[in-house]
Amino acid sequence: TLTGRAGLVFKEGDATDLNTAENGTGPFTLANWRQGDSITLARYDGYWGEPAAAAEVVFDYIPDSTAALNAALAGEVDVLTGFDANFQEQIEANGDFALVTGPSTDKGTLAFNSRAEPLDDVRVREAIRRAIDHDAIIEALGAGETLYGPIPELDPGYEDLSDVAPFDPEAAQELLAEAGEEDLELTLTIPSFYPTTIAQVLVSQLADVGITLTVDSVDFATWLQDVYVNQDYDLSFVLHTEARDFENWANPEYYFTYDNPEVQRLYAASVASLDEETAADLLRQAARLVSEDMAADWLYNGQSVLAVGSNVSGMPSTNVNERLNVAGLGKSSD
Numbered sequence: 001t002l003t004g005r006a007g008l009v010f011k012e013g014d015a016t017d018l019n020t021a022e023n024g025t026g027p028f029t030l031a032n033w034r035q036g037d038s039i040t041l042a043r044y045d046g047y048w049g050e051p052a053a054a055a056e057v058v059f060d061y062i063p064d065s066t067a068a069l070n071a072a073l074a075g076e077v078d079v080l081t082g083f084d085a086n087f088q089e090q091i092e093a094n095g096d097f098a099l100v101t102g103p104s105t106d107k108g109t110l111a112f113n114s115r116a117e118p119l120d121d122v123r124v125r126e127a128i129r130r131a132i133d134h135d136a137i138i139e140a141l142g143a144g145e146t147l148y149g150p151i152p153e154l155d156p157g158y159e160d161l162s163d164v165a166p167f168d169p170e171a172a173q174e175l176l177a178e179a180g181e182e183d184l185e186l187t188l189t190i191p192s193f194y195p196t197t198i199a200q201v202l203v204s205q206l207a208d209v210g211i212t213l214t215v216d217s218v219d220f221a222t223w224l225q226d227v228y229v230n231q232d233y234d235l236s237f238v239l240h241t242e243a244r245d246f247e248n249w250a251n252p253e254y255y256f257t258y259d260n261p262e263v264q265r266l267y268a269a270s271v272a273s274l275d276e277e278t279a280a281d282l283l284r285q286a287a288r289l290v291s292e293d294m295a296a297d298w299l300y301n302g303q304s305v306l307a308v309g310s311n312v313s314g315m316p317s318t319n320v321n322e323r324l325n326v327a328g329l330g331k332s333s334d
Contacts, residue, residue, distance in 0.1 A: 028043060037061060041057045060077060091307045107152055131167075147298040
């Protein structure tokens with residue numbers, strides 16, 4: 001816990017307003033912040049450790065993928081993070097950039113509201129999972145790895161759970177018929193800042209087994225209120241980027257709506273364990289139960305996708321959505 005965001009240490013009595021001012025001990029100081037546009041970091045010469053490689057690092061926010069690509073090709077940026085892997089051919093065309101991928105803890109999670117009909121029936125939840133072709137999702141995204149449980153490979157407790165609910169449209173149809181839900185209509189609530197790729201694939205694949213999926217693309221404030229707070233939804237998709245966040249599956253009040261006392265017991269025992277191997281094994285047992293309960297579907301394990309300039313060095317590629325350390329980032333003058 002101390003090594004994560006919750007473990008940030010603050011000076012007692014410090015009155016800094018962290019909404020508008022910096023307070024840190026790192027290799028950079030905050031030189032400029034244009035909210036919603038850019039952040040400029042400057043090397044801090046009084047830093048206690050190894051000085052930052054670059055005198056200045058500027059973060060520009062470019063929400064549109066095509067605009068980001070054009071900015072790179074025009075020489076306006078040196079690195080793109082959160083890059084669309086489907087643009088690999090364009091970004092690498094002139095040799096000035098290379099597409100770089102790395103592992104991450106990003107979990108593309110399709111949540112099921114199991115407290116409401118018809119998703120309170122495990123057969124319906126399993127049918128949805130068996131209707132989804134995870135390999136097709138990876139192909140559509142252009143990057144990522146398949147994931148069939150709540151723990152990604154970078155985190156303790158990971159296990160390949162592809163045996164729990166493999167892609168099988170015929171089995172999905174049989175499960176729906178058994179549950180009396182052969183003409184099922186569901187709504188997918190998804191924040192509007194996500195690309196349409198995931199929603200389009202889900203609409204098509206669920207239609208193949210007789211499920212009509214309506215997509216409700218909403219602003220994030222609406223998603224927070226309706227899904228996260230009120231738990232008023234059928235299906236919902238969010239990319240959960242946090243590392244070691246299995247605790248959400250042991251919290252019956254979380255918006256996942258999942259409640260299994262044995263999972264909660266295993267998680268509590270894992271947290272209390274003083275042995276890392278034992279703790280990981282307890283998480284592994286709990287994660288399998290979550291998957292076997294068909295608590296959700298994990299559409300993919302995202303990758304860190306970056307376009308890195310050929311004259312740039314020291315750019316990290318592992319889990320950059322969770323933490324981006326640019327202290328070693330440098331640029332040659334060539």
